[in-house]
Amino acid sequence: MRGASLHGAERQNAPSATDTGPLGRVLGGPWLLAGQDGRLTAYVHTEGTLLRWTEEAVGSARWSGPDTYPAKNLTHLTVAQGPNRYAHLIGRRVRPKADGRPAVDIMCATQFQTGRPVTEWRSLGNPFKDLGRSEQVGAPTAAVANGGALYVCVPTAWGGAALRREDRHGQWEAWKELDVAGVTDRPSLAATAAGLVEVLVPTRAAALHLHQNSQGGAMVRGYDAGVIPLPGSVTALETAPGRMTHYLTDVRGTGVVAFRAGSWPMPLGGTPGDGRTAALRATVDGFDCTLLALRGTDGAVHLGACPTEEERGGMWWTDGGTACAGDPSLALDGHGRAVVAAIGTDGRLALARQTDGPGLTLSDWSRI
Numbered sequence: 001m002r003g004a005s006l007h008g009a010e011r012q013n014a015p016s017a018t019d020t021g022p023l024g025r026v027l028g029g030p031w032l033l034a035g036q037d038g039r040l041t042a043y044v045h046t047e048g049t050l051l052r053w054t055e056e057a058v059g060s061a062r063w064s065g066p067d068t069y070p071a072k073n074l075t076h077l078t079v080a081q082g083p084n085r086y087a088h089l090i091g092r093r094v095r096p097k098a099d100g101r102p103a104v105d106i107m108c109a110t111q112f113q114t115g116r117p118v119t120e121w122r123s124l125g126n127p128f129k130d131l132g133r134s135e136q137v138g139a140p141t142a143a144v145a146n147g148g149a150l151y152v153c154v155p156t157a158w159g160g161a162a163l164r165r166e167d168r169h170g171q172w173e174a175w176k177e178l179d180v181a182g183v184t185d186r187p188s189l190a191a192t193a194a195g196l197v198e199v200l201v202p203t204r205a206a207a208l209h210l211h212q213n214s215q216g217g218a219m220v221r222g223y224d225a226g227v228i229p230l231p232g233s234v235t236a237l238e239t240a241p242g243r244m245t246h247y248l249t250d251v252r253g254t255g256v257v258a259f260r261a262g263s264w265p266m267p268l269g270g271t272p273g274d275g276r277t278a279a280l281r282a283t284v285d286g287f288d289c290t291l292l293a294l295r296g297t298d299g300a301v302h303l304g305a306c307p308t309e310e311e312r313g314g315m316w317w318t319d320g321g322t323a324c325a326g327d328p329s330l331a332l333d334g335h336g337r338a339v340v341a342a343i344g345t346d347g348r349l350a351l352a353r354q355t356d357g358p359g360l361t362l363s364d365w366s367r368i
Contacts, residue, residue: 021347038334
């Protein structure tokens, strides 16, 4: 891999989310998504604002932006995308009431096409009417099922989790409590290409697995993973038709772990920090491979690669060539090349793109 890290670049500790750089106080992101026209869009959540950059042409080094959209009182944000390529922005809003108590609700906005405006935020409410319980609803996660139905999941008071979803007609159903207990963090939500949704729920003793047996069906308990995820680390990737692989950081400090329902968790090594692992399938040397990206304990972007679903043969890890703040993101551009995005320690959005070299070879990082 080519990049600054192979030439003795200076290592720095990445700033925390409270540090202020050119983008302001960064609370989340970047999220990197490909639109219907193949152009990439990058989103970053800053205090009070959503920032958005857009590729000017497929695979271009030129980007427009940042465009700014209000995100007032949003403490957390996530971005989900389905087969229709719409970008769904889901946030947790906290507003002070007249008596000083916080009012918490879950918010939703959508971008339908690359470069087009984001819709107004609308509220999805809160699973609880009781103020004491509603205050404890945590950060949301989301997934988009076949047909565009949006699913939103939140951790709730006293170790529970609740799900709200659209039906086949686009109408929102009521919040429903999931059959879980001891939840310690936001669940990981994902949908297969066939439209079946899965949830992996971090708890104090294991990661609980729930899934659908039919499109739009109830969430039922499945095989649980005998590994405790580090909060915020879980992500999922469809690695075979109808089969999800969940990637997480083992809280016991053994590195990244891969889990597929019905199989033992597989240790993959690496030196992950305290953030999320991004996962992507891409072609490397003509082979279908799974790529992972994370912020390591040294504050640098780390990349892992292996043939898809062949993790037992070993995951190849390498330094991605730049220090970063927060979690890196992965996406395929319109030419099928892997792109890595991160917030650099200079507070700017940085990207590196897969090149034609042998193995997983990336370009030098460029700042936007």
